[in-house]
Amino acid sequence: MSEKLRRVIIEPVTRVEGHGKVSILLDKENKVKQARLHIVEFRGFERFIKGRPFWEVPVLVQRLCGICPVSHHLAAAKAMDRIVGGEKLTPTAEKMRRLMHYGQFFQSHSLHFFHLVSPDLLFGFDADPAIRNVIGVAKKFPDLAVQGVMMRKFGQEVIKATAGKKIHGTGAIPGGVNKNLSIEERDFLLKDIDQMVVWARSALKIAKDYTVEHLEKLAPFGSFESNHMSIIRKDGAMDLYDGGLRAIDEDGNKIFDHVDNQLYTDYLIEEVRNWSYMKFPFIRSIGPENGWYRVGPLARINCCDFIDTPEAEAARKEFMAVTNNKPNNISMAYHWSRMIETLHSIEKIKQLLNDKDLQGNDLVVKGQRREHAVGIIEAPRGTLIHQYEVDENDQVVMANLIVSTTHNNEPMNRAVQKVANDHLSGVEITEGLLNHVEVAIRAYDPCLSCATHAMGKMPLTVELFDNEGNLLDRKSK
Amino acid sequence: MSDNITITIDGVEIPAKQGQTIMQAADDAGVYIPRLCAYNGLEPHGSCRVCTIKINGRFQAACTQPVAPGAIIENETDEINDIRKSIVEMFFVEGNHFCMFCEKSGNCELQALAYRLKIPAPRYPFLWPDRQVDASHPDVIIDKNRCVLCGRCVRASKDLDGKDVFGFVGRGPDKQLAIDATARLVDTDLDVRDKAIDACPVGSIMKKRVGFAIPIGQRKYDKKPIGSDIEDKNK
Numbered sequence A: 001m002s003e004k005l006r007r008v009i010i011e012p013v014t015r016v017e018g019h020g021k022v023s024i025l026l027d028k029e030n031k032v033k034q035a036r037l038h039i040v041e042f043r044g045f046e047r048f049i050k051g052r053p054f055w056e057v058p059v060l061v062q063r064l065c066g067i068c069p070v071s072h073h074l075a076a077a078k079a080m081d082r083i084v085g086g087e088k089l090t091p092t093a094e095k096m097r098r099l100m101h102y103g104q105f106f107q108s109h110s111l112h113f114f115h116l117v118s119p120d121l122l123f124g125f126d127a128d129p130a131i132r133n134v135i136g137v138a139k140k141f142p143d144l145a146v147q148g149v150m151m152r153k154f155g156q157e158v159i160k161a162t163a164g165k166k167i168h169g170t171g172a173i174p175g176g177v178n179k180n181l182s183i184e185e186r187d188f189l190l191k192d193i194d195q196m197v198v199w200a201r202s203a204l205k206i207a208k209d210y211t212v213e214h215l216e217k218l219a220p221f222g223s224f225e226s227n228h229m230s231i232i233r234k235d236g237a238m239d240l241y242d243g244g245l246r247a248i249d250e251d252g253n254k255i256f257d258h259v260d261n262q263l264y265t266d267y268l269i270e271e272v273r274n275w276s277y278m279k280f281p282f283i284r285s286i287g288p289e290n291g292w293y294r295v296g297p298l299a300r301i302n303c304c305d306f307i308d309t310p311e312a313e314a315a316r317k318e319f320m321a322v323t324n325n326k327p328n329n330i331s332m333a334y335h336w337s338r339m340i341e342t343l344h345s346i347e348k349i350k351q352l353l354n355d356k357d358l359q360g361n362d363l364v365v366k367g368q369r370r371e372h373a374v375g376i377i378e379a380p381r382g383t384l385i386h387q388y389e390v391d392e393n394d395q396v397v398m399a400n401l402i403v404s405t406t407h408n409n410e411p412m413n414r415a416v417q418k419v420a421n422d423h424l425s426g427v428e429i430t431e432g433l434l435n436h437v438e439v440a441i442r443a444y445d446p447c448l449s450c451a452t453h454a455m456g457k458m459p460l461t462v463e464l465f466d467n468e469g470n471l472l473d474r475k476s477k
Numbered sequence B: 001m002s003d004n005i006t007i008t009i010d011g012v013e014i015p016a017k018q019g020q021t022i023m024q025a026a027d028d029a030g031v032y033i034p035r036l037c038a039y040n041g042l043e044p045h046g047s048c049r050v051c052t053i054k055i056n057g058r059f060q061a062a063c064t065q066p067v068a069p070g071a072i073i074e075n076e077t078d079e080i081n082d083i084r085k086s087i088v089e090m091f092f093v094e095g096n097h098f099c100m101f102c103e104k105s106g107n108c109e110l111q112a113l114a115y116r117l118k119i120p121a122p123r124y125p126f127l128w129p130d131r132q133v134d135a136s137h138p139d140v141i142i143d144k145n146r147c148v149l150c151g152r153c154v155r156a157s158k159d160l161d162g163k164d165v166f167g168f169v170g171r172g173p174d175k176q177l178a179i180d181a182t183a184r185l186v187d188t189d190l191d192v193r194d195k196a197i198d199a200c201p202v203g204s205i206m207k208k209r210v211g212f213a214i215p216i217g218q219r220k221y222d223k224k225p226i227g228s229d230i231e232d233k234n235k
């Protein structure tokens, strides 16, 4: 690069899960040239899995992420189902896994919304950070804070009943599950279910009302047009647990549809860039320049033709009406779509709890052994891909994982760049700019280090460098 | 002279028979002495020292020490428990033990001992040794990361299975479980039904493809601490 570029560094980003570093490159006119979100991701895990027996992997991979262990557990289990030729699960096994998965969605989305996002929505994201935090919410809206805690706890109880433990359970095993749902476990969960539905409705209302009320301000905020991707059921319904891959462009045209999970590498490819540990996946047929896409709640609502639970479907219709039934490309609409999924999850949990199949005893199937397998699932943050090769001795010889935050890598960079463009003036790092960058990243709910829960207040440092790396300015809060 | 004698463990008199070890007498009386290399049906080995007790003021291994009339034995004292703890901690740092994704979790004697002895974390630095996994056998896998060199498989293969599948190579910190004379498990006459496999107290020798079929929480030591079966005799 011949131009003199300056660099603004913001680190770490508060109130996202894990932590990262943002740097904004300026040109000599002090205009934003490029924004980068640097993510420290623990890729070493793929090597650690090598040599391990395949049946250990669904339990082992949960250590990859302290935030969505259930998603890794299930994605790996789905791959190992194929390894043992048991991908056609028994009804009890599939429903137990789905119940576990919806429990994870419910707890993860609730945590994100109440603990990380609600301060911005309830106080406005220009509000004083001293009150714009979860403590502030607890003081001013005590009922809401309690709801958040109770919803998260309920989701964890669902996980415990299906996986055996609240975190790092062992419920899914190759070809099925190792337990069913006892009547006691079912009744324990059923007694709170109606309350959870009520609270999920009211959380959805908060997210919707806020977005609709502030649409003018939110619509351009960190927004850009993009492709969207998720898995989808055969009939086009949203399916968080299983389905073929669908990608659409910013207008809703299909790029590919119902792609067999085993063939994902024919459609997606990962690019390595020298400044980030994280890879940049893109759609092969479009290429690296324009082939990137968004995943997660917004992408899932955009991709699906309908949702198969009544209340969430009604909410989806309202959501899509805002953009005249075209894909919604507003970054801040992630929060609203996330709450639609929360309601969908609890509707699904309620259906499943009343399903007698969960008390069945036919738990595991096996068939023709395979050496290659891919397992894809929608994690709360988006599409999660696990790919394995297992040798004839049952040892894993290759593992490749693409996590949700990796798919959203490019979109998050775009969002930061957009916000920086719109809100940076001069070379002064204002509190407003910091907040806006954080709010934009948080919309994507990234789990940056895949290891820590950084829910508390973390110190924020901003550094301004010239193109030779000299520190021009530093601000902390 | 009668075969029946009396010994005292932690101030309580218990009956014993001449020729018994202290561990056997204690087991019969419902008194648990922690152990690792001792295994029902095998000759005692006296190598792990988890069963350390004090008899008439001297440290001994309860699994090999014969009873003597009037012996005064200390078992559950702070001093002895600290020695046992320190030994179990050494096992943890000398291997690569990750209970959180080990399929033996809940059925593992080493883990159960750590819980029973209330070990929060080892006092010694982890050595992170470089050890191999041998998955060459169609039905059995050996993960040497988790081997504690108790020798139970070596003795069980010889004494119970009438084979000679396992042995040790090297000395001191380099000592390792070896298989027969040859390199790989598949080259031995090990059978998946061999008692040597069940004799492994940890997740080192395992039947393949069993994994997590029994949920964590429903396993042997999830329900009751190690030693409960012996202590229950007293109730």
Ligand code: FES
Pocket: B034, B035, B036, B037, B038, B045, B046, B047, B048, B049, B050, B051, B052, B061, B062, B063, B064
């Ligand atoms: S049990 Fe006595 S020395 Fe190992």
